[in-house]
Amino acid sequence: MPAPADAVGSPPPPTLADVALRAGVSTATASRVLTGSARVSEETNRRVQEAIAQLGYVRRRAPRAHRSGGGSIAAIVTESSQRFFSDPFFARLLHGASRALAPAGYQLAFVAVQDRSEYVAAARFVQRGVDGVLLVSSHGSDPLMPVLDTARVPTVLCGRPLAEHGAPYVDTDNYGGAQAAVHHLLAAGRQRIGTIAGPRDMAASQDRLRGFTEALAATGLEPVVDLGDFSLESGERAMTRLLRRRPDLDAVFAASDLMAAGALRSLRRAGRRVPDDVAVIGFDDDPVAQYTHPPLSTIRQPVEEQGSTMARHILALIENRTPPGPRTLLPTTLVCRESA
The missing domain is CATH 3.40.50.2300 (Response regulator)
Structure with missing residues (x-):
């Protein structure tokens, strides 16, 4: 597993005080922005959100005690909404995940991210307290990974990541x-x-x-x-x-x-x-x-099974059961039809 962000030799993660200093507001005001308070002006909200994005700040979460469901899992797909809705892979994958999560009482929430503003919105969504994240369709060194590390959110990846990471992943051959x-x-x-x-x-x-x-x-x-x-x-x-x-x-x-x-x-x-x-x-x-x-x-490739396997892995991480191995590889098979 990777070392914590504040381990010796690593820079400490940004704090709420750092955000407040960058935005030129008090820590209390920055906190009100994070909680969505109506007492904050649009201009102040904008400055604080820009500071959050620039610093990569995410509220830390304490380790979750064992629970029996009733929460939410975020499926963050790093593609445009157009791509998400036009490619049946994503619907099949999330159907398999949702079907496996439902008996445990968890709801699956979908977030598509592509540009900078959408990454900020996804980070804010995680900050509000999802129980876990299924990260799908990562490109290169996904900028969400450091955010998820800092927030200590249980995470399972769809497919092998290009960059080294400690989160488990479920891939096909x-x-x-x-x-x-x-x-x-x-x-x-x-x-x-x-x-x-x-x-x-x-x-x-x-x-x-x-x-x-x-x-x-x-x-x-x-x-x-x-x-x-x-x-x-x-x-x-x-x-x-x-x-x-x-x-x-x-x-x-x-x-x-x-x-x-x-x-x-x-x-x-x-x-x-x-x-x-x-x-x-x-x-x-x-x-x-x-x-x-x-x-x-x-x-x-067994897309629905990939989704359900990811869901079982995230439940194990959330409920503090034995975590899955770092790599799960599902088999592929040739289907012969008329084109070849």
Whole structure:
């Protein structure tokens, strides 16, 4: 586990007095801002909130004694609201988590964060006293992690974090799934295989890309790589670029089903038949995979199970039971349909 923020050799965390000094107000006034008092002017509230954001201040929470539910868990998704509502992964994950939390009496509250103001709002939400946090879709070194550390809020991560951290995480076998996709394409005789990878600042994307490139390298074939952001539109654009670079491609592995669906659009517009000319495999086994034309072969990851496992881990942390191990890895499986 990481050392506390105020351990020897580390700078002490900011205090309410520090916030008050930065904002040019009294400590009592800063406290009234945190409690949402109507006695504080808009200008004072703005200065205090800016000081909180600049210093990274979060009210410390005492360790919670054992309890039997009745609280709330924050699911903080570090994506835009548009991305959250357009990608079925998030709904499936949170459905699995909510279903596991309900019998224990906990409600699941969703927060989407993308820009600075939304990160500040999420920090304030945590300050108000949630019992735990499920952190989903982290990019790079997530700025919320130091906030959660300082607040001592029980936290479970969705997926392997890029930056070292002591919080437990629940991941799926992204590397093995990508390798299974490549092996299936190779067994079908495909020799010119490209991939549409996800964002570089996400561990899931890196693991899927690594699985793809290492499986191809073992055969001496040269990988052809383009990038998307897991959305349908990005998959369509990436597929168009891949065809421009390698018009002789005979297969593509997309790191999400939405990107694979976008690739199908691009291939259809280019007059390429799937799977006759180009085979396509996605990743996720989201509902969209069954309704594309043709239906998508894909790597199934157990998204609902990932959510429920995260929920069980956060309950163990909140209730002071034996904490989960630092890493839980769930298996992926190849689902063969008509696209490959």
